[in-house]
Amino acid sequence: xxxxxxxxxxxxxxNALKVLYLSLFSxxxxxxxxxxxVVSDFKKVSIHKGMGLVEEVFSELNFENSKGAFGIGHVxxxxxxxxxxxxxxxxxxxxxxxxxxxxxxxNLTNSYSLRKELExxxxxxxxxxxxxxxxxxxxxxxxxxxxxxxIDALKxxxxxxxxxxxxxxxxxxxKDPNGFRPLCLGKLDNGYIVSSxxxxxxxxxxxxxxEIESGEILFINNQGxxxxxxxxxxxxxxxxxxxxxxxxxxxVFGRSVYVTRKKLGETxxxxxxxxxxxxxxxxxxxxxxxxxxxxxxxxxxxxxxxRNHYVGRTFIKPLPASRELGVKIKLNVIPEVIRNKNxxxxxxxxxxxxxxxxxxxxxxxxxxxxxxxxxxCPPIKHPCFFGIDFPSKKELIASDKNSEEIRKIIGLDxxxxxxxxxxxxSISLPTEEFCTSCFTGHYPVEIIDFKGKEQFxx
Ligand code: SF4
Numbered sequence: 001x002x003x004x005x006x007x008x009x010x011x012x013x014x015n016a017l018k019v020l021y022l023s024l025f026s027x028x029x030x031x032x033x034x035x036x037x038v039v040s041d042f043k044k045v046s047i048h049k050g051m052g053l054v055e056e057v058f059s060e061l062n063f064e065n066s067k068g069a070f071g072i073g074h075v076x077x078x079x080x081x082x083x084x085x086x087x088x089x090x091x092x093x094x095x096x097x098x099x100x101x102x103x104x105x106x107n108l109t110n111s112y113s114l115r116k117e118l119e120x121x122x123x124x125x126x127x128x129x130x131x132x133x134x135x136x137x138x139x140x141x142x143x144x145x146x147x148x149x150x151i152d153a154l155k156x157x158x159x160x161x162x163x164x165x166x167x168x169x170x171x172x173x174x175k176d177p178n179g180f181r182p183l184c185l186g187k188l189d190n191g192y193i194v195s196s197x198x199x200x201x202x203x204x205x206x207x208x209x210x211e212i213e214s215g216e217i218l219f220i221n222n223q224g225x226x227x228x229x230x231x232x233x234x235x236x237x238x239x240x241x242x243x244x245x246x247x248x249x250x251x252v253f254g255r256s257v258y259v260t261r262k263k264l265g266e267t268x269x270x271x272x273x274x275x276x277x278x279x280x281x282x283x284x285x286x287x288x289x290x291x292x293x294x295x296x297x298x299x300x301x302x303x304x305x306x307r308n309h310y311v312g313r314t315f316i317k318p319l320p321a322s323r324e325l326g327v328k329i330k331l332n333v334i335p336e337v338i339r340n341k342n343x344x345x346x347x348x349x350x351x352x353x354x355x356x357x358x359x360x361x362x363x364x365x366x367x368x369x370x371x372x373x374x375x376x377c378p379p380i381k382h383p384c385f386f387g388i389d390f391p392s393k394k395e396l397i398a399s400d401k402n403s404e405e406i407r408k409i410i411g412l413d414x415x416x417x418x419x420x421x422x423x424x425x426s427i428s429l430p431t432e433e434f435c436t437s438c439f440t441g442h443y444p445v446e447i448i449d450f451k452g453k454e455q456f457x458x
Contacts, residue, residue, distance in 0.1 A: 004387040005089070005105040006030030007183070008073040008200060009164035009171040011220040012191025017046070017066035019188065019204050020073040024054045026200040029247060030105070031075035034088040038101040038166050039071030045099045049088045070171055070191070072164040074103035077389065086127045090166065095139055098168045104131040105181050105196055106160030106387040110448040114156060134163070147228060150217065154230055158445050160238075160386040162212075164194060170221030177233035178444055179214025180386045180435060182241055182252035192220045197250035211254040236435035236444040240388060242427060243377045244285050244348045255428060258288055263426040264376045264418065265292020265346065271422050272297070274372050274414045276344030280304035282359065283331070289376035290346035299344070304337040304363070327358040339367035347375050350406065351390070353397035357410045364411070372414040379403070379417050382441040390438065 006027030010016050020037045035057050036049035046068065050057035054075065074089040090101040108114070111130035114137065119125070123136050137153035146167070160180035165172040173194035175183045186193045186206035193206045201208050212218055214237075215230040238245075241252045248258040269292060279301045281290030294301035311330050343363055350356055356373070363371050379398030384390045393399045397406055407415035420439060424431040437443045 004031065004077055004107060004389065005103075006075045006196040007103045007105050007162060007164045007194075008196070009071070009103075009166070009173055009194045009220075010188065010191065011070040011171050011193075012222070013069065013189045013193070015063060015066055016040075016068035016071045017048075017061070018063040019193070020071055021054070021058055021061060021063055022204050023193070023195060023200045024058075024073050024075055026203045026247075027075050027196055028054055030196060030245070031077035033076050034085075035073070035075045036088050036090050036103075037071060037073040038090045038092060038099075039066070039068035040099075040166070040168075041067040041069055042168075047090075047092055047101075049085075049090075051085060051088065070166075072101060072103050072166045072171060074164075087129050089129070089131060090164075091127065091129060091131050091135060093135055093139070099166070100135070100139075100168075101166035102131055102135050103164050104129075104134070105162040105183075106176065107385060108133065108157055108161065109159035109385050109445060110157070111159070112449040134161070147217070147219070151228065151230065154217070158448060162196060170219060173212055173218040173220070175212045175214055175216055177215035177230050178236040178435070179253075179433075180236055180238050182237075182246065183212045184251065184254075185209045185212055185218065192225065194218070194220075197246055197252060199247045199250040202249065208251060211251075234444050235430075235433040237429070237433055238386065238388070239423065239427070239434045239436055240377075240384075240438070243423075245388070248288055253429060260427050261288040261376070262292040262295075264423060265289035265294075266296045267292075267422040267426045268346075268374050268376050268416075268418045269293040269296025271419060272344075272374055272416055274344075274416070275299065276342040276370070276372055278302045278304070278337070278341050279344045279346060280337070281346045282348075283307040285348040286346045286376070289348060293344070293346050293374055297344075302337045304334055304343065304345075304366075305331045305359070306334060307331055327355055328362065331359065331362075333362045333366045335366040338363055340369055342370040343368045343372070345371065345373045347373060349377050349380060350375055350397060350410075351380060352395055353406060353410055360411050370413040371411075373407075373410065373412050373416070375415075375417045377418055377423055378420045378439045379406075380438050382438050384438050385443065385447045386435065386437075388438075 008023040017039045034051045090103040092101040108130040141149035141152040143149045143152045161176045162181040162183040163174040186201040188206035217228040219226045242260045246252045246257045279294040281287045
């Protein structure tokens with residue numbers, strides 16, 4: 001599973017280019033295919049973009065002398081539109097002699113019909129991004145002023161979007177009315193910063209103010225902050241941000257990811273029908289839930305898997321025949337921790353089940369007596385259309401198999417998934433304000449024409 005993107009925007013800060021560059025580092029986990037920055041000193045706009053990691057793309061950047069005071073940035077993993085140079089964000093246009101740019105985290109679920117309508121009217125598209133649709137809708141709106149045009153365009157969208165928009169006068173931070181993806185506001189220097197996650201603020205020395213509300217349009221310029229509202233819809237925050245995607249040192253939707261992830265582990269520990277001699281997490285994403293499980297069960301937490309941190313994006317995915325080797329390169333087992341023990345492995349989620357199967361094999365080889373697995377979310381049975389790259393329904397192991405069948409396939413002595421109620425009760429936000437579609441199949445918005453919808457559902 002991959003997160004679709006991370007966005008960042010700053011206004012009235014000392015060295016916007018440097019702040020944006022550092023901020024993108026903190027959001028790198030949300031997208032590793034490409035990244036970009038658009039920055040301005042109110043006179044000149046500079047655009048920096050490229051395919052690759054932040055470190056690679058901006059290695060030549062001289063930001064120490066940059067005078068830029070505001071700008072936006074983006075890290076991308078493609079969920080809509082292919083991975084190519086023309087799809088790198090921020091997406092930039094020149095309109096009536098001025099530069100506008102937009103960066104998007106999420107997925108529109110009606111972008112193809114909107115795109116078709118626009119193309120039928122003669123609009124030329126430069127990219128295959130759903131984000132470009134937003135820009136055209138906005139620029140083509142017949143409304144009088146900027147904010148009215150923006151609201152007019154946003155009202156036509158369905159699906160998920162956390163946006164930052166660059167204009168000659170300032171920046172916008174916008175969250176869709178369902179509030180699927182996180183976006184928060186902080187204070188920096190004499191200005192402000194908006195980011196997908198609050199870990200950015202720690203890195204650049206900003207102070208967290210608050211989460212941007214679902215359906216809020218926040219404009220930041222020389223006069224300060226101004227907030228507008230889109231018509232209300234059912235709030236549907238992505239619960240997976242807490243389970244897996246967001247960094248544990250972040251606050252998302254106004255709540256600490258670390259505290260929540262640990263609580264998910266504690267609830268899991270409370271529900272578990274079995275117990276081992278030791279708890280071992282699958283690093284890194286299972287670490288904090290495992291801490292909660294171990295604490296609840298009062299058994300030791302051991303680091304039985306060691307992760308190789310130098311295997312990343314550039315690692316060429318092994319062919320099925322060498323998949324075992326691929327798993328071993330990423331994670332290695334310490335036999336001294338595992339030998340002759342009843343081991344309780346904590347995973348954040350099971351998607352296809354293939355990697356888990358190989359990991360469990362390694363634990364058995366290392367001499368475990370019994371191997372159990374506890375998963376800190378319910379079975380994932382349905383695809384996501386709101387900005388997370390899930391495999392198709394056919395590839396999701398839980399889409400047509402029950403826990404007992406999955407236990408046998410993975411080769412476990414026991415398998416337990418956190419209940420839906422347990423998961424929702426672990427987060428200190430109203431339970432009805434979460435999206436849980438990948439577990440339940442009940443989608444909070446209509447999936448009108450997501451490209452490949454049929455393929456995802458098969
Ligand atoms: S379907 Fe799952 S991953 Fe997608 S937004 Fe909803 S909770 Fe998040």
